[in-house]
Amino acid sequence: MNPRITLATAARILRQLRGDHRTVALMLVVPCVLLGLLAWVYSDSPVVFDQIGPALLGVFPLVVMFIVTSIATLRERTTGTLERLLTTPLGKGDLILGYALAFGVMAVVQAVVASAFAVWVCGLDVAGPLWLLVVIAVVDAVLGTALGLLASGFARTEFQAVQFMPAFILPQFLLCGLLMPRDRMPGVLEAVSDVLPLSYAVDAMKDVSAQADPLGDVLPSLGVMVLWVAVALLLGSLTLPRRTP
Amino acid sequence: MADDAIVVEDLRVTRGGREVLPGLSMTVPRGQVVGLLGPSGGGKSTLMRSVVGVQVVAGGTVTVLGEPAGSPALRSRVGYLTQAASVYADLSVKDNVRYFARVLGRDDAAADRAIESVDLTDHADARVENLSGGQLSRAGLACTLVGDPEVLVLDEPTVGLDPVLRRDLWEIFRGLAAEGRTLLVSSHVMDEAVRCDRLVLLRAGRVLSDSPLPELLSRTGTEDADSAFLALVDEDASHDGGAA
Numbered sequence: 001m002n003p004r005i006t007l008a009t010a011a012r013i014l015r016q017l018r019g020d021h022r023t024v025a026l027m028l029v030v031p032c033v034l035l036g037l038l039a040w041v042y043s044d045s046p047v048v049f050d051q052i053g054p055a056l057l058g059v060f061p062l063v064v065m066f067i068v069t070s071i072a073t074l075r076e077r078t079t080g081t082l083e084r085l086l087t088t089p090l091g092k093g094d095l096i097l098g099y100a101l102a103f104g105v106m107a108v109v110q111a112v113v114a115s116a117f118a119v120w121v122c123g124l125d126v127a128g129p130l131w132l133l134v135v136i137a138v139v140d141a142v143l144g145t146a147l148g149l150l151a152s153g154f155a156r157t158e159f160q161a162v163q164f165m166p167a168f169i170l171p172q173f174l175l176c177g178l179l180m181p182r183d184r185m186p187g188v189l190e191a192v193s194d195v196l197p198l199s200y201a202v203d204a205m206k207d208v209s210a211q212a213d214p215l216g217d218v219l220p221s222l223g224v225m226v227l228w229v230a231v232a233l234l235l236g237s238l239t240l241p242r243r244t245p
Numbered sequence: 246m247a248d249d250a251i252v253v254e255d256l257r258v259t260r261g262g263r264e265v266l267p268g269l270s271m272t273v274p275r276g277q278v279v280g281l282l283g284p285s286g287g288g289k290s291t292l293m294r295s296v297v298g299v300q301v302v303a304g305g306t307v308t309v310l311g312e313p314a315g316s317p318a319l320r321s322r323v324g325y326l327t328q329a330a331s332v333y334a335d336l337s338v339k340d341n342v343r344y345f346a347r348v349l350g351r352d353d354a355a356a357d358r359a360i361e362s363v364d365l366t367d368h369a370d371a372r373v374e375n376l377s378g379g380q381l382s383r384a385g386l387a388c389t390l391v392g393d394p395e396v397l398v399l400d401e402p403t404v405g406l407d408p409v410l411r412r413d414l415w416e417i418f419r420g421l422a423a424e425g426r427t428l429l430v431s432s433h434v435m436d437e438a439v440r441c442d443r444l445v446l447l448r449a450g451r452v453l454s455d456s457p458l459p460e461l462l463s464r465t466g467t468e469d470a471d472s473a474f475l476a477l478v479d480e481d482a483s484h485d486g487g488a489a
Contacts, residue, residue, distance in 0.1 A: 004347060004350075005347065005348050008344060008347035008348060009344075009348075011344075012333070012336070012340070012344040015336060015340055016333060016335050016336055019335050019336065019372070020335060079329060079331060079333075079334070080327040080328075080329040080330075080331035081331050081332065081333060083299055083325075083327055083331065084325060084326075084327060084331040084345075084388070084389075085348065086299055087297045087298065087299060087315075087320060087323065087325040088320050088321070088345070088348050088349055088392070089317070089320045089321050089348065089349065089350065090348050242298065242299060242315065243298065243299055243300060243301045243302075243315070244299060244300070244301060245260055245261075245300075245301045
């Protein structure tokens with residue numbers, strides 16, 4: 001690995017995104033629209049919105065980055081750019097960290113925009129510090145990138161890659177505590193949700209919105225998410241062998 | 246041996262349960278343009294992938310510039326162009342070449358020179374997806390040239406191009422060889438044979454012939470590479486006659 005190559009790769013990915021205005025717009029606007037819709041649905045019971053809104057802030061970065069990363073890396077595999085890169089001094093870590101860095105930057109922008117919209121436009125009541133919402137969103141987005149890299153290793157076509165979103169993400173969404181508090185689920189499901197990373201993203205977001213000083217509860221959740229990022233990146237790097245059959 | 250840039254010995258490759266290369270041996274002398282010719286499906290791309298070290302091989306050795314193929318020391322000395330142009334369609338020519346320049350440890354000036362060498366300076370700011378087929382191939386080539394490689398492995402760089410563009414590209418290749426670089430160039434267009442110092446005819450994973458063109462023509466008593474290839478195929482089939 002080499003910082004020069006890692007940074008050049010991140011810059012290249014951001015440059016590709018910058019050229020795709022519609023994707024960038026979708027990444028920033030869709031979360032706001034959904035949050036706005038949810039606030040409207042619960043306009044008569046803002047307490048419910050205060051519970052669900054932060055949880056959704058934890059879902060968006062993961063879902064969006066998962067899709068974008070899995071398609072982008074699949075494209076690298078199918079257009080031959082990955083094969084070209086693997087004959088150069090670029091290390092697998094350079095490519096993976098390059099993606100994580102680039103989408104981490106996108107996540108900061110997305111998190112700032114979505115959080116600001118949720119708080120100032122939708123009237124979301126957040127007891128804790130706003131910067132912590134952004135930090136969680138960034139870790140959450142990097143997690144989505146890591147899972148997307150891993151999933152793309154198992155996809156041969158873009159159709160398959162898109163289908164991995166419901167396969168990888170929807171079960172986590174159902175079990176993350178948004179639809180039903182995790183401690184009130186059947187024991188087996190609660191145990192499963194204790195392992196899944198999205199549960200921790202949603203827990204952390206809820207803690208920030210409910211507590212004035214949530215750092216003590218948020219840090220362990222962030223720790224679990226970082227661990228998942230490490231595991232997914234490690235497994236993802238195994239799907240990028242230099243030599244292929 | 247020191248005069249050979251690429252040495253392939255008894256290379257065996259199996260893909261999808263089929264033996265694509267059943268034990269291939271060949272050498273590419275330094276500073277030459279060696280043409281790898283033959284019908285598609287004959288193992289040309291597999292051989293080239295093995296030379297740049299991205300192919301899983303079942304046996305045999307491939308040595309490039311004295312090192313095992315694909316070893317880290319070779320990654321900045323060997324340039325590879327896949328059959329697809331392998332560039333980012335959503336970036337400009339300049340951004341593509343500059344990215345590969347950074348990966349290969351070169352600067353922006355080197356990127357500009359590579360773009361100029363393939364005559365794309367006027368299109369440097371155009372997005373790759375808006376280029377014509379010929380410009381696309383040349384953009385891909387610029388990304389390979391920018392690393393200033395000693396050995397170039399080019400997989401069908403002229404496929405689908407018109408005669409003028411093909412001539413221009415071959416002039417670039419000859420220029421690179423004149424600078425002392427070694428080129429292994431595959432093609433299924435036999436008339437490109439005249440451009441090569443040496444021809445390797447590959448069919449069903451086996452080397453039918455490995456010699457300069459005049460030698461090949463006089464041995465087969467033919468007028469051009471196409472007829473020479475057909476003569477060799479017939480000769481090969483009559484040898485196999487008993488076994489088949």
